[in-house]
Amino acid sequence: MEKFSGKIWVLGDDIDTDIIIPTEYLALKTVKDMTPYAFSPLRPELAARIKEGDIIVAGKNFGCGSSREQAPEIIKALGIKCVIAKSFARIFFRNAINNGLLLIENETLRDAVCEGDKITVTINEAIEHKGIQYPITSLPENLVEIIKAGGLVKAMQKLNNSKG
Numbered sequence: 420m421e422k423f424s425g426k427i428w429v430l431g432d433d434i435d436t437d438i439i440i441p442t443e444y445l446a447l448k449t450v451k452d453m454t455p456y457a458f459s460p461l462r463p464e465l466a467a468r469i470k471e472g473d474i475i476v477a478g479k480n481f482g483c484g485s486s487r488e489q490a491p492e493i494i495k496a497l498g499i500k501c502v503i504a505k506s507f508a509r510i511f512f513r514n515a516i517n518n519g520l521l522l523i524e525n526e527t528l529r530d531a532v533c534e535g536d537k538i539t540v541t542i543n544e545a546i547e548h549k550g551i552q553y554p555i556t557s558l559p560e561n562l563v564e565i566i567k568a569g570g571l572v573k574a575m576q577k578l579n580n581s582k583g
Contacts, residue, residue, distance in 0.1 A: 422540065426535060427475070427536050428474070431477065433478070433483055434461070436487045438461050440490055445487070453496075454466055457493050475504075476502075477502065477505070479505040481504035482510075482514075491511065491514050491517075501540060502515070502521075502522050504529070505525070516571070518570045519570035523546070523555050525546060540555075
């Protein structure tokens with residue numbers, strides 16, 4: 420299984436899509452143009468501090484609110500490798516998978532970590548933090564393939580090309 424490590428950014432409960440990307444920035448031309456404003460209502464400095472491979476660890480109900488596909492796209496464009504939360508809003512979960520962003524549900528990790536800690540994730544197996552293993556529920560293989568391909572459209576293109 421794929422394994423990766425990253426520095427974590429800690430967020431709370433009920434991080435809605437208006438916090439992930441406020442409505443007024445949706446008119447910008449590209450997702451790249453929107454990324455500096457990610458999480459700005461909550462932490463204006465956060466988008467500029469996130470580095471490629473970092474991980475968000477949050478509380479419950481991450482991605483609640485309106486169903487804007489730009490929210491997971493922007494998180495991915497920031498270089499976030501995955502989001503680990505106590506729970507996710509259903510539509511955000513599906514939008515994230517469709518955009519190739521790995522989401523992991525875990526009830527206890529958020530309360531055990533501090534911002535800046537490093538964690539290691541083994542997809543579909545466990546999260547390791549300071550020598551403690553946090554088991555995670557496996558995603559179905561078809562969803563893992565979509566994430567690995569970079570999103571649903573890329574996964575379908577890959578599938579169609581392999582049949583041709």
